[in-house]
Amino acid sequence: MGLRKDFLWGGATAANQLEGGYNQGGRGLANVDVLPIGEDRNPTRNGDVKHFDFDDEHFYPAKVGIDHYNRYKEDIALFAEMGFKTYRLSIAWSRIFPKGDEEEPNEEGLQFYENVFKECRKYGIEPLVTITHFDCPIHLIKEYGGWRNRQTIAFYERLVRTLFTRYKGLVKYWLTFNEINVILHAPFMGAGLVFEEGENKKQVIYQAAHHELVASALATKIAHEIDPENQIGCMLAAGKFYPDTPHPRDVLAAQQADRRNYFFIDVQSRGEYPSYALKELEREGIEIPFAEGDKELLKKHTVDFISFSYYSSRVASGEPQSKEETEGNVVRSVKNPHLEASEWGWQIDPLGLRITMNDIYDRYQKPLFIVENGLGAVDEPNENGYVEDDYRIDYLASHIEAMKDAVELDGVDLMGYTSWGCIDLVSASTGEMKKRYGYIYVDRDNYGNGTLKRTPKKSFYWYKKVIETNGEDT
Ligand code: BGP
Numbered sequence: 071m072g073l074r075k076d077f078l079w080g081g082a083t084a085a086n087q088l089e090g091g092y093n094q095g096g097r098g099l100a101n102v103d104v105l106p107i108g109e110d111r112n113p114t115r116n117g118d119v120k121h122f123d124f125d126d127e128h129f130y131p132a133k134v135g136i137d138h139y140n141r142y143k144e145d146i147a148l149f150a151e152m153g154f155k156t157y158r159l160s161i162a163w164s165r166i167f168p169k170g171d172e173e174e175p176n177e178e179g180l181q182f183y184e185n186v187f188k189e190c191r192k193y194g195i196e197p198l199v200t201i202t203h204f205d206c207p208i209h210l211i212k213e214y215g216g217w218r219n220r221q222t223i224a225f226y227e228r229l230v231r232t233l234f235t236r237y238k239g240l241v242k243y244w245l246t247f248n249e250i251n252v253i254l255h256a257p258f259m260g261a262g263l264v265f266e267e268g269e270n271k272k273q274v275i276y277q278a279a280h281h282e283l284v285a286s287a288l289a290t291k292i293a294h295e296i297d298p299e300n301q302i303g304c305m306l307a308a309g310k311f312y313p314d315t316p317h318p319r320d321v322l323a324a325q326q327a328d329r330r331n332y333f334f335i336d337v338q339s340r341g342e343y344p345s346y347a348l349k350e351l352e353r354e355g356i357e358i359p360f361a362e363g364d365k366e367l368l369k370k371h372t373v374d375f376i377s378f379s380y381y382s383s384r385v386a387s388g389e390p391q392s393k394e395e396t397e398g399n400v401v402r403s404v405k406n407p408h409l410e411a412s413e414w415g416w417q418i419d420p421l422g423l424r425i426t427m428n429d430i431y432d433r434y435q436k437p438l439f440i441v442e443n444g445l446g447a448v449d450e451p452n453e454n455g456y457v458e459d460d461y462r463i464d465y466l467a468s469h470i471e472a473m474k475d476a477v478e479l480d481g482v483d484l485m486g487y488t489s490w491g492c493i494d495l496v497s498a499s500t501g502e503m504k505k506r507y508g509y510i511y512v513d514r515d516n517y518g519n520g521t522l523k524r525t526p527k528k529s530f531y532w533y534k535k536v537i538e539t540n541g542e543d544t
Contacts, residue, residue, distance in 0.1 A: 072540065073477060078196060078485055079537040081149060081492020081509070082158035082442050084203035084248065086132055088495040089162060091139030095178040098168025099208040101216075101262050103133060107501035107516070117258040117265045129518060131503050132496045136512045137522050142186050144524060145493055148510055150193035152530060153537040157195050158441055158488045159186065160203035160248065163229060170207035170225050171214075175232045187240040197241045198441070198488065200305065201230060201289065203248035204498065206262035216262025217253075217278035220359065223285045230289040234296040242299050245377055245441070246286040249307035250334045253279050255400045259498075273356050280358050283337050283368065290371040301374045303439060304338040306331060307400055308378035310426045311386045314404055319388030327386040331401075332433065339376060339434045341369040375485060376434050379442030380469075382409075383422030400499070414446055414505065420468035427476040427484070437483045443469055444490040446497065446505040449527065457511050457527040466529070467536075467544040474541055489533075493524070509533050 086102035093099075105114055107130055113119050138145055149157055163170065165179030190197050206216050214221055234244075253260035253275055261278045265271055286304065293300040311327040313320035329346055336344040342365070343358070351358060384403035387393045396405040397415035409417040423443070431438055445465035449457045466489060476482040491507030494514070499505075502516045509530040514520035535543050 072542070073474065073484065075540070076155075077540060078156040078198070078439070078487070079541075080154040080156035080158060080195070080198070080486065080488040081152075082198075082488040082490050083138075083492065083495055084160045084200065084498070085162035085165075086135070086160075086203065086205050086496075087491075087498060088135045088138040088493065090133060090135035090137045092133040094139060095165060095182055096168055096176045097162060097179060098164035098170070100162065100164045100205045101208060101211060101258060102205045103130070104128075104208070105132070105259065105501055106130065111501055115256040115259040117263040117271075119264070130501055131514075131516055131518070132501060134514075134518060136493065136495055136514060138493075139182070141522070141524075143189055145510075146186070146189045146193065146195070148524060148526070148530075149492065150195060152492075152509060152534045154193075154195050154492075155537070156198050156243070156486055156488060157190055157492075158198040158200065160200035160205075161233065163202055163205050164207040166229060166232060167207065167225070168209075170210035180232070180236055184236070184240070187237060191240065196243065198243040198245070198439075198486075199233075199237075199241050200245045200248050201233065202226075202246075204252070204259045211262040211264065216264075217281050218261075218263055218274050220281055220361070223281050223288065226285045227288055227292070231292055231296075234293050234300065238297050242297075243301050243303070244289075244293060245303045245305045246289050246338075246373075247282055248305050249379060249400070250279075250282060250286070250305060250338075251307050251331045252400050253282065254330065270356075272354065276351060276356050277359050279334070280360070280364075283334065284361075284364050286338055286373075287367045287371040290373060291367070294371075303375045303377040304335055304373045305441060306335050306376070306378040306430075308380050308426050308430065309382050309384045309399065309401065310422055310429050311384045311403075312406070314385050314387035314393065317388065320386065323386040323388045323390075327384070328429075335376060335430075335434065337368060338373050339436060341372045373436070375437040375439055376430055377439040377441040378426075378430065379490065380423050380426055380440060381443065382417045383419040383425065412445055413448060414499075416446070418445075418465060420472040422472075423469050424472040424476040424480070427473065427482050428480050431476075431480075431482045437485050439485045440473065440487045442488070442490040444507040446491075446507055448504055449494075449506050449511060451511060451525070455511075455525055457525070459527045459529045462507075462527075462529045463532045466533070470536065470541055470544050
């Protein structure tokens, strides 16, 4: 009973939210560097800003992040002190190929990640690497239209071949695209899409999604060829949809909303487009740009495990116009009257994690990996600079308990758990520093003030104990 003996406890980050050093080491500009904060952020991340000039003149917190690029040793030492077995991080594509379409990679970028992986290994920490976490070189967006263009598959192929070859023996666990379903909700952030006036957005989105799905299968193929030890996962922004009421109309709405997200994983894990998606796309006149060999590739090279983020469950209604909505992790939802919410309106539902795990495991029967979960909050250090984040501990403890129930009572096969933003970093939805998830406080504000000093919070010592006892003591 209990969790696996080799359960992979750890934390997760993404390059563009913590590295900073956006113009160091030969790195090129990426979509994530030009996402403004404030009210312009949503239209930009949705691909609706036509006049966007992609300049790098403005200061945004993500450009400096928490300066992990220059302080990774100190940060990894703190992760090791907590007892991390794994550390999930992402590669900044434009560090490896600054423009995206070069023939040769940038050695300085490759060396940086090699140093990071070796530093992890020094402490026995297994790296878990997201190949793209919401990032795409600006040059690929300007010149090729990002993922709407089939050529981007070839550039991604060059990237993954370079990574799998260079880091053979150093990295074994890879995720092809972070939250692949986010392309539906934030297409500039998810796939570098900028829409033309009046074009059929859904056509462009599904075309780009097809390219990402083919690229993901190709990456799986290449990873296994280069090193059969490699384990490849897909990554879903998960969260079960509940029907708003038992009315069959609401139940159908919830099923349809779930399917819209599961569609991606159905392709990546089962190897083919599900019939419900083919029907819907056909009805709407959306064409999927299948090229010769795509179907075989998708069928043959399915993922080894299913990873996902979970922040909250969601609610769907057959009559959404008459319902109050709430914020959530990228996907908005009808408000659930039975749940409390974070300061950002994300509703808190630990039992929903167990329900979501069961749903995914029933559907795919492959090992699961929870690679994001956590509470974004404003932390106020006391006069000694110490953050007593009992609210975060409560959130995480209740989710870990629900996760254990899914394993122990329902029989889900779970590889590991990496909570989001294990060290404070920049928020993806708001672009700000003040929404924090970490076990480690970083002295930095939205405007670039602060010493960047790292200080363990109360949750740091709590999580250390959780890991030490393999989740027994929460
Ligand atoms: C997910 C992203 C992460 C992360 C997290 C928390 O969607 O994969 O990058 O940021 O959400 O979201 P936020 O930072 O907006 O609170």
